[in-house]
Amino acid sequence: MKNQVIAEIFQRMGALLEMKDENVFRIRSYYKAAENIANLAEDIETIRRDKRLSEIPGIGKTLEEKITEFLDTGKIAAYDNLTQEIPESLLQVMAIPSVGPKKAKLFFTKLKVKDIDGLEKAAIQGQLLGLEGIREKTIEKILSGIKVVRQGNARMNLGTATDVAQAIVAQLKKLPQVKQIIPAGSLRRSKETVRDIDILVDSHDPQKVMDAFVHLPQVKTINGHGATKSSILTKDNIQVDLRVVEPKSFGAALLYFTGSTNFNVKLRQIAIRKGMKVNEYGVFAVNGDKEKLLAAKTEKECFAVLDLPFIPPELREDMGERFLFPDNGQARIPKLIELADIKGDLHVHSNYSDGQNTIYEMAEACRAKGYEYVAICDHSYKLRVAGGVSPENLKKKRKEIEYLNKKYKNFRILFGTEVEIDMNGNLDYNEKILGEFDIVIGAVHSGFDQPREKMTARLLKACRNQHVNIIAHPTGVHLGKRAPYDVDLKALCHAAQEANTFLEINSFPIRLDLNSNNVFFAKQEGAHFSINTDSHHTDHLEYMKFGVAMARRGWVEKKQVLNTLSLDELYKKINKR
Ligand SMILES: [Zn+2]
Ligand SMILES: [Zn+2]
Structure with missing residues (x-):
């Protein structure tokens, strides 16, 4: 399938156009098309053969021509022209947190900085100082951003690691020689990011297992092929080691x-x-x-x-x-929360904002998982890039939810919102509107650079708003893309506890926010949590397991998690203020 290749090219074209200061709508159309093509379940060549390219959302005449051109010639002339103007390696520079297209272009035109190494050198040598809008603080941020990107390149997130491991395990499990097969290492510990994958097999016939492993379709190179240990690199450059051990040990x-x-x-x-x-x-x-x-x-x-x-x-x-390992006495292990304890998802999006499914589809998918409830928390008005819901559209959304709820007996859709917390801690909807929601999640999606005191004050204010129930992704981290913003987590935990506000453990694999260290800390400080997927598609509901893993790594028990409550208990809990 050429879907991913085309999606990748459109993504890059969007970024290159952004660097050229092109029209925002044009830029966005490339990003949107890239996303939609990447999510297609069908082969794009089949779609083209059936003359249905224009049916893909976001694909107009121009983009349709470009897809056809690529399928016919293996190239897109417009893309080649763009990369002649602007080197592709600049896209990596642009991906550095706190750089972005404008600065990437500035560094390129003024200093001939073409890639990350070049930028690092220029930053260390002080060449960036004196350029427009660059202060010492900016340089510090760029250098720490370079670190984030490099770490991101060296480690994959838990979601990717799980997918890669599961695919390999599923194939090897079919061998009659394989008894038990378990991914070990940091993946088994559910660490937020994983460097490589270690799989352990229990078998009396190691050679057969080894041979099958190195011939899997996902293998790009074989780094080792021994009697009981082999190592391969997948086509996505992920290292996977397989070890066969005797059943008795x-x-x-x-x-x-x-x-x-x-x-x-x-x-x-x-x-x-x-x-x-x-x-x-x-x-x-x-x-x-x-x-x-x-x-x-x-x-x-x-x-x-x-x-x-x-x-x-x-x-x-x-x-x-x-x-x-206490100095004296027995180890104390809490009864950790389990995936089966989760009774609903309190942060999912629908197509009222940037989700890909209708409210009905999201609800049905949650019902299929055995949940008792789901909160449809679309973005608020100010977040236009993500299709924030206007006050007028909220009425329509609410009616739709009421209509659907009438049909459900043991399931309920909560009318929710993920409301923008502005730079001063004020919320995007007024108090009257906020009072009409079943559940309100406050979220920071802008102004990540605020100094610690400002950011903390901003979050505390939102946390204390009588309508806010949950603070979404409390540190704003994007694994491999954006470092967390600077917030006094201890103060936030205490404010949350006092205001009966819950801190989110966001399960989306590129977020995992709070991460396990923060969860462990927040739990000690008395915070309570809500484990949500932030799903933008029914497929994302599966991510709940990653959020639960963060909670487990942070020593969290069922009683500390809001969405382990039944619907009645949940209502009681959040209306208690
Ligand atoms: Zn969000
Ligand atoms: Zn969200």
């Missing part, structure tokens, strides 16, 4: 390869104190130079002989070390 190997490194160090220390030894082959009793195997088959057995309860993979980090 699968648990010990899984424990070892799940990590984290620090967690393993801690386990070894505990073992030594007990006159034992732990490694990837098992837990052993050590007596002089004699060793006796105590446990290896399952992780649970390995923990048990070390006198530890089963520690869920998400907790195997430094974070809760003082609870996992």
Whole structure:
């Protein structure tokens, strides 16, 4: 399928036009087309053959011609012309947080900066100073932005890692030689970003498994093909390692390869104190130079002989070390929240703003997941780029929801909004309108550069507004694209607790905000949470598992999460102020 290639070219054309200060509508039409083509379920060549290109949303005459040109010649002349004017590597420069198209163009024309390395050099050497609108603070931000982008290039988000691993696991599972197969490493711990994927297989016949692995269709290069370990690079340049271990020591190997490194160090220390030894082959009793195997088959057995309860993979980090390994007494492990505890999604979009599905489609998809409710929280008026809902359209939206709700017995659609918090902490709808929603989520989508005091005051004010129930993606981070804004999270937690406002754990894989460190911190500070997907399509509802993973990594229990409540309990909780 050429869908992704064409989408990518349109995306780049949009960016290049943006750098040229072209008409906003023209720029946006390329971005929109790129998104729609990337989301097509059908092969674009089939669509073209059936003469249905114009039926793709956002594809007018001009774009249709460009698609046809690409399918016929493998090129788009207009794109080639653009890249002759502006080097493509500038697109990476533009992707750096706090740079953007205007500055990228400025650096290119004044300093001949063509790529990230060039920009870094210019920034360090002080060449940027003196250019229009560039202060010392800007340079600091650019340098930290370069770091964010480089990290993003080196690590993939949890969503991508899960997809890649699941596809490989599904194929290998079909082999009769494979007994158990589990992705280990940071993916099993559900870390926000993952560098490479480690898969562990339990089999008596490693060679067959190895051969099948290196011949999978997604393999681009084979970096290693051994008897029990192989390593490949996928076509998307993701490294995947596969290890086959003996069934009798699968648990010990899984424990070892799940990590984290620090967690393993801690386990070894505990073992030594007990006159034992732990490694990837098992837990052993050590007596002089004699060793006796105590446990290896399952992780649970390995923990048990070390006198530890089963520690869920998400907790195997430094974070809760003082609870996992107290100086005296037993490890204290809370009963962590589970995906099955979630009773509804309180932050999804519909086509009233920038969502791709109707309210009805979103509701039906949530019902199919067994939820009791969903809150349709479209963007507010000011966020025009995302089709913010005007006060007039709100009436229509509300009627539509009331109509649908009449048909449902054990399910309810909540009339919600994701309302813009402006630079001063004021909200985009007036108090009267806000009072009409079932649920209000306050969100920051602009002015990310505010200094800490201003940003904190802004969020606290919104948090304390009597109508606001949830603060969306509380730090504004975009993994690999935008660093979090500067906010006093402790103050926000305390204000939220006092105002009965919940902090969102946004499950969208490029956000994961609050991240697990912040969740752990916020929980200690007494905050309560709402785990939402921020879905813009029914397919995104699946992301809930990532948000729940962040909560688990942050030691959160069911009772600390708003959307584990039944509808009645939820109403009681949010009207209590
Ligand atoms: Zn948002
Ligand atoms: Zn949203």
